[in-house]
Amino acid sequence: MTAPNDIWLIAPTDLTLRLDEIHVWRIDLDQPEVQLQNLATTLSSEEMARAQRFYFQEHRQRFIAGRGILRTILGRYLGIQPRQVQFNYQQRGKPVLADTFADSGLAFNLSHSQGLGLCAVNCTREIGVDLEYIRPMSDLEALAKRFFLPREYEMLRSLSANQQQEAFFRYWTCKEAYLKATGDGLSQLEQIEVSLTPTEPAKLQILEDWSLFELVPANNYVAAVAVENFGWNLKCWQY
Structure with a gap:
């Protein structure tokens, strides 16, 4: 993890x-x-x-x-x-x-x-952030097949069970962060393509004028921030 x-x-x-x-x-x-x-x-x-x-x-x-x-x-x-x-x-x-x-x-x-x-x-x-607690999901593959694009679904299926959980929530937070920034709903999840692997950071495909940052704020959590344009300096504060 x-x-x-x-x-x-x-x-x-x-x-x-x-x-x-x-x-x-x-x-x-x-x-x-x-x-x-x-x-x-x-x-x-x-x-x-x-x-x-x-x-x-x-x-x-x-x-x-x-x-x-x-x-x-x-x-x-x-x-x-x-x-x-x-x-x-x-x-x-x-x-x-x-x-x-x-x-x-x-x-x-x-x-x-x-x-x-x-x-x-x-x-x-415009900015969006999504945070998820990584938890076991019995219907993980079914959800991925419904909401993810074919290439994302195939990448997920190629991973071990442990890696699948983390990758699923990474995909989800990246897509959700972008949709929250734009104000679009979850119905658009399958239209946003994200490229990632267990060892490489996620990228938004096609969307050339958006930045994506992945964060791990605590054990068993993943998060993503999406914001328009590039060249951002990210600062993280503990309240």
């Missing part, structure tokens, strides 16, 4: 996002009760209503942590309090900053799996 990337640093107090940078934040969603209470005070009434709709307390707490920390991170870039951050929602539910903050050019995307979250931030360009 791929080892976690040893690239997660504590962000400086004078945090700056340059035009050629992508910042990715690693977020622990399992926060202490006192911290959860503080984060809950930053959420809007609509977000708190959403939190209360979760049946399991664990899911409710992780939602509050994810949204509160997202607000805290974005507030740092915008120079405002977390509670002052406002969102709009695109057609498929993707949160974006409200029109009030359009002049900032700030773009972001959030993904979470189990107790871990990732937030990718960029200035002016």
Whole structure:
């Protein structure tokens, strides 16, 4: 299994996002009760209503942590309090900053799996991030046959059972990161071709004006970030 990337640093107090940078934040969603209470005070009434709709307390707490920390991170870039951050929602539910903050050019995307979250931030360009916990799946080959392109499916089938799991989630995160950046839905998964092997980084095929970064934020996790254009400097922060 791929080892976690040893690239997660504590962000400086004078945090700056340059035009050629992508910042990715690693977020622990399992926060202490006192911290959860503080984060809950930053959420809007609509977000708190959403939190209360979760049946399991664990899911409710992780939602509050994810949204509160997202607000805290974005507030740092915008120079405002977390509670002052406002969102709009695109057609498929993707949160974006409200029109009030359009002049900032700030773009972001959030993904979470189990107790871990990732937030990718960029200035002016569309960005998408996807994070997945690598877990056994009984229908892995069937899902790959349905959602992956023939060359991807054949590459997956050529691997050992252990390698198949990791490769499947690598394919999935790469495709999903791109689709989240563009705002397209999962119905487009099979139209995005990704080239990868167990030892080589993934690449988006055909799409010449997009960059793709693979990350391993923790044991048994894989993630990918997709962003328009090239020449990006990637910085990874631990919240």
